[in-house]
Amino acid sequence: MPAITPEEVAHLAVLARLDLPAEHLARLRAELDIILESVATVSEVAADDIPPTSHPLPLTNVFRADVVQPSLTAEQALSAAPATESGRFRVPRILDDES
């Protein structure tokens, strides 16, 4: 594996929605390099004929009965919100340009 580049680290931070200062990104680049080099050993034994395991239980399509159950009230759901307005979550503007 190639060493992780400063541009890649900056891009990962954007994907992960982490607005980090440059010095933190530089530190992360060094740490991720060391960790990735260490965990790359998984490829030594991961042969083509081995099926992947995503979960310890072989469960598929677990459904419940289609019956209305008690759930949170709107007031409860909004109770921990950083900002609300008219019984809804108030969020910052979602478009980049005011148009």
Added chain:
Amino acid sequence: MTESTDLTRMTAARLASVVATGDASAVEVAQAHLDRITAVDAAVHAFLHVDTAGALAAAGAVDAARAAGGAAALGPLAGVPLALKDVLTMEGIPTTCGSKILEGWRPAYDATVTRRLKEAGVVILGKTNMDEFAMGSSTEHSAYGPTHNPWDLTRIPGGSGGGSAAAVASYEAPLAIGTDTGGSIRQPAAVTGTVGIKPTYGGVSRYGLVALASSLDQAGPCARTVLDAALLHAVIAGHDPLDSTSIDLPVPPVVEAARHPDVRGMRVGVVRELTGDGYQAGVQQRFDESVALLEELGAEVVEVSCPHFPYALAAYYLILPSECSSNLAKFDGMRFGLRAGDDGTRSVEEVMGRTRATGFGDEAIRRIMLGTYALSAGYYDAYYGSAQKVRTLVTRDFAAAFEQVDVLVSPTAPTTAFKLGAKLDDPLAMYLNDVATIPANLAGTPGLSLPIGLAPEDGLPVGLQVMAPVLADHLLYRVGGALEAAMLDRWGAPILDGAPAL
């Protein structure tokens, strides 16, 4: 006060009996533990929140139930205090997960584990400290400061559930709930001289457990004795329709096993790959002595090889960050928790970026970045895909081993408790603490840690891990209970009696 009348020194089983017979009220039991917390928690820092009023009210309700219906109206742990890890929700009580991003959050609902504890009359004293979102092996990644090991306050109590283990070890509570994603119940138990069990994955509901890695997380009991842990296990376990990964089968007979511990005729496998190099001399010595003791008690001990266990740590540190980067995406500052930088001009994307950079600590950020990388197009097959194959190989190793033996044993952790700060700047060194506990999380199999003595070189507790097949949790208690009884016989007193007074 002598040991026999000090309510904080009693086992959970004894406390339940004291409350049932009326020798002490549940309120007196709760107050004794609240007083103990007041006396020692400034030094230990096991709790992030103490719910004095709620605990006394819950205890009062147990006393009222006894007054109305007699002892028969009480469950087996009614009136027994408990410390709840701060990663499980409790209605109206702060739940931070050790993170600034959830500071001040008061959930509107109980986790299923919390609900079952309340219904059983267990008295919840408060919420315990932990590494942020359960990422760590020392509690040093808590945003609220580390917990200190009651054996030596300059040392780590393990993690992520260091608060729960330290609360039990310092007699602040006879019982605690932990969660174990890579060893976060078992490793703290080992370094604090207490008992901890990770049940079979799916054995205890994850509803209301704030997810770190959904395919690995499992809540379980922390206690000072094997029987106490079994009693708690029985209260919290069982199918829950609110968790689609919950197993819809009877709970293994853990209490019966703990009451009748016996290893005669059992086949016990020592995992070759989890001993020797990398294990502290005193840890290895106490482990070898315990294996010899198991043979004396009538077990047949053989060495077993699990050739892919050496790859488990690497696989774990790809699978966990991948799942965690996805799970922690919900902390975006919109519906709950911190919101930073919302000045009326910044966009939602900018506010999210600032919120997450402000609210998450270093380790959370490290793992989110690692997971984001491992799941990226172009790297997915090499990293996450390969890790999932290793997961298959580790599971096959367990299956092959359990064809030869009933249970496997190893040291729980490679070392005793290290000094606070010793590994904080070296993520890889910190990750190695979980080298022996991680295989069970990958395979979903149950594991127990119990104290087996003090390492001669530093006088600190050593833990032995027992691992069993899926849904054979009761075998952990059979073996753990037998070893515990034999050790107590040799030592003449519980190991925690040797801890310094706080």
